[in-house]
Amino acid sequence: MGRRVATAAVLAPLVLAAIAAGGxxxxxxxxxxxxxxxxxxxxxxxxxxxxxxxxxxxxxxxxxxxxxxxxxxxxxxxxxxxxxxxxxxxxxxxxxxxxxxxxxxxxxxxxxxxxxxxxGLEHGRAMLLLTVVGPWVSDAGAYFCGLAFGRRRIFPVLSPAKTLEGSLGGLLATTVAGGAAGYLLPGLSPSRGLVLGAAISLASQAGDLFESALKRILGLKDLGSLLPGHGGILDRIDSLLFAAPAVYYLLLLA
Known part of the structure; x- marks a missing residue:
C-alpha cells in the first residue's frame, strides 16, 4: 500500500498539471x-x-x-x-x-x-478534470465501501474482491462528486454533473472488469510493472479508457 500511495502522490500532481496547462x-x-x-x-x-x-x-x-x-x-x-x-x-x-x-x-x-x-471542447479543461478524477473517486468509493460493508461478491471469478456494496459505494461517491463539481466547474450544472458522475462510475467499473477478464485470459496478474504498487500503465488507466468515450458523447448530447 505504501508504494501504491507514493506512486499516486507523484503521478497525480503531474496529471493535474497537464490538465491545467492544456493544449x-x-x-x-x-x-x-x-x-x-x-x-x-x-x-x-x-x-x-x-x-x-x-x-x-x-x-x-x-x-x-x-x-x-x-x-x-x-x-x-x-x-x-x-x-x-x-x-x-x-x-x-x-x-x-x-x-x-x-x-x-x-x-x-x-x-x-x-x-x-x-x-478540445468548450470548457475542455474542466470537463477533462472531471473525466480523469471521476474514476479515481469511483475507485476510492468502491474500495472503502467494499472494505467496510462488502458482503456480496458480484464477479467472483473475474474479480473476487469486488462486492455489490463496494460497487454501489463507488457509484454513489462519483455521482455526488459530479453533482458537487457542477457548482465548481465552468460549463457544468449540478444536474449535468450528477449524470456525468454516474456514467463515469459505471463506465469505470466496466473498464476495470474488462481488464480483469483480459488478464485472466492471458494468465497475468498485471499487464506491466511501470508503476510501483499499481502494476502497469494499463492497470492504472483501465477505467479511464471506458469513461472517456462515454463522457465525450454525453457532453455532445447535453
Missing amino acids: VAVYAALLAVAIAASFELSRALALPRGAALGAALAPLALSVPFGPEGVLGGVLLGVPWALLWLGVLPRLRNERALLGMLLVPVWVGAPLAFVALIS
Missing part, C-alpha cells in the same frame, strides 16, 4: 501514455512493438484534424497496419496476436483520442 501538455501526456500502453500490450501478447505503436497512435493522431471521425479512421487504419505486421511475421499468426492487434487501436488508441477530444 500541447495534454497531447504530450497522451502520447507518453499511448507509447507505454502499446509497449505493455506488445510484451503481454508477444507482438511487434512497431505494430502495436502504430495501431495505438493512429486514432490519436487523426483525432487532431478530423475529430471523432478521425478516431474511427484511426482504428480502421490501425487494424490493417497491425495485421500487415502479422502478415510479415507469420509466426505470430495466432488467436492471441489477432486479439492484441484489435485491442491496441480499439482499447488504447481510440479512448485516448477521446480524452484529447474532450480537452
Whole structure:
C-alpha cells in the first residue's frame, strides 16, 4: 500500500498539471501514455512493438484534424497496419496476436483520442478534470465501501474482491462528486454533473472488469510493472479508457 500511495502522490500532481496547462501538455501526456500502453500490450501478447505503436497512435493522431471521425479512421487504419505486421511475421499468426492487434487501436488508441477530444471542447479543461478524477473517486468509493460493508461478491471469478456494496459505494461517491463539481466547474450544472458522475462510475467499473477478464485470459496478474504498487500503465488507466468515450458523447448530447 505504501508504494501504491507514493506512486499516486507523484503521478497525480503531474496529471493535474497537464490538465491545467492544456493544449500541447495534454497531447504530450497522451502520447507518453499511448507509447507505454502499446509497449505493455506488445510484451503481454508477444507482438511487434512497431505494430502495436502504430495501431495505438493512429486514432490519436487523426483525432487532431478530423475529430471523432478521425478516431474511427484511426482504428480502421490501425487494424490493417497491425495485421500487415502479422502478415510479415507469420509466426505470430495466432488467436492471441489477432486479439492484441484489435485491442491496441480499439482499447488504447481510440479512448485516448477521446480524452484529447474532450480537452478540445468548450470548457475542455474542466470537463477533462472531471473525466480523469471521476474514476479515481469511483475507485476510492468502491474500495472503502467494499472494505467496510462488502458482503456480496458480484464477479467472483473475474474479480473476487469486488462486492455489490463496494460497487454501489463507488457509484454513489462519483455521482455526488459530479453533482458537487457542477457548482465548481465552468460549463457544468449540478444536474449535468450528477449524470456525468454516474456514467463515469459505471463506465469505470466496466473498464476495470474488462481488464480483469483480459488478464485472466492471458494468465497475468498485471499487464506491466511501470508503476510501483499499481502494476502497469494499463492497470492504472483501465477505467479511464471506458469513461472517456462515454463522457465525450454525453457532453455532445447535453
